[in-house]
Amino acid sequence: MDASDWLRLTDNPESLAPFCTRPPDLASFDLFSVHIDERDTGLTLGFALDSLPGRPPAEWTAEGLNAFEFFLTFEGIAHLHINGWSGSHADAVTLTAGASGGIRTEIRGDGLSASWDARRVRVLRTRAYSASRHE
Template identity: 35%
Template sequence: MGDSDWTAIINSAESATSSYTTPPNLNECTLEYVQIDERSTSVTLAFETSVLPSNPPPAWADREYNTVEFYVKFTGVKELQVAGWDFTARDAAVTLTPFGEGVRVSVDGAGSHLAFTAECSLLTRTRPYLSSRASD
């Protein structure tokens, strides 16, 4: 499975697959946000990339942007493991692997480890914005 094949694992990834000829590699994105919600047994990961879509959505036409942020929500989370969480986790390796009818997720970096299985995964939000970091 190629580096950008994560869209084949995520349900409702049409906004990424219709916007990008080749979706950004998750390991080349910055992990901006992690939310673990024990009440709804979900984990949400937000990624940031400076890889811009080749076919952006029409709603983005009048916007100036150099960065795209996207959120992936995993539901029906089981076997959650967290072992340390360091600020360098933003650069952690993210691996999505098909697991039965769902997905196995692993986030590993120096001093950080997050792993779980999920019954469902959804690309819930994608938004463009102008980032001062992208020009550094």
Template identity: 35%
Template sequence: MTDANEWPELRALYGTAPLPDLDTCDFFHVHIDERGTSVTFAFETSRLPAEPKAEWKGAAYNTLRFWIEFTGVSGLRVSGILAEAKRSVRISGGATPGRLDVSVTSETRSIAFSASASQVLHTRVYLKGSL
């Protein structure tokens, strides 16, 4: 099982620097795949990697997006479906050995589950305009 705080895909981008704090990242996507018992979250951050991929070098960007897939999901509980700016993301060693406890909660909405593993599926950078 991958340590939730040390995804190798993100570690390669950030080197020895701390990984982005999920509580401060924009949480913009949830995909629940009941057939594969997986849940995928997507986040974006303006905290750019210290060691970008070769194909990103020379490109103009100010935002990193990354998708985290949780597999072997059980005990899924969802309340509400809209994203809120103020929310808390928690990924920790589960009450059951070899499992992760995952939750994203706000004042009015939440998603929580247990997972056997997690991995970063995809990363991409882009230039986000100001509003």
């Protein structure tokens, strides 16, 4: 499976189509947020890109927006394992078809690893914004 095939595993693959020429490699984004909700056995990942995606709407560029983010929400989490999370960059984020029709997710990086199975995943809240640049 190609690194960009993950989007077809979501409930709403059309959510990123207007902005991207092809599904992005998740490792090219900054994984800036992980929220685990034990009440609903859910997990949400926040991904940010310090540029606009390949096909930004004209109004984004006209407004001077220069960054993009979206969230992936996983439902029905099982077999959650997290090891060594220290704010390191995620070198690989993969979603694959798991056993019994679910989604297997793995995150790997220097000093970190995480994995889980989910019943379903969907793209939630895409947004372009203006980010300041520090040199």
